[in-house]
Amino acid sequence: MVNDRRSKNQMGEGAWREDGKGINTWDEFVHRNSNKIIDRSTGDIAADSYHAYHEDVSLLKFFAADVYRFSLSWSRILPTGRIDYINPAGIQHYNNLINLLIANGIEPIVTLHHWDLPQPLMEIGGWPNEEVIHHFTNFAHLAFRLFGDRVRKxxxxxxxFAL
Known part of the structure; x- marks a missing residue:
């Protein structure tokens, strides 16, 4: 049932340069340092949940899952990491996924940050720069405003704490 486009060794939504998504630190790392990844894979396709979320939700329903935790890609919603531009295609994707989960009796649990800081924010120093914390706060508030009517957790x- 798994789409042949999906990498066997990676999780993630893939579609790394589609629909207005910005570059994040993981994209940058794997493209500059492919020798650091055992199978030299990237997140370009990964598990391809961006394209295959309908199939993923069908599988969750088939296995009687009642919750599903997934991560928002900060750079898919805010390509620069800043609130200056909100990507409508990114918002639509996550609305579609959340609505489909709920329609199938599956509670969405959303992770805000999953090791993929938008690259423009890394270029100003990353997490040690207090400005990045301000941008994350804006991202979190936006996510709560956009999806909080349907996401409780x-x-x-x-x-x-993973290294």
């Missing part, structure tokens, strides 16, 4: 950072 939020995760701030995925695996914050």
């Amino acid at each position: 939020w995760v701030t950072f995925n695996e914050p």
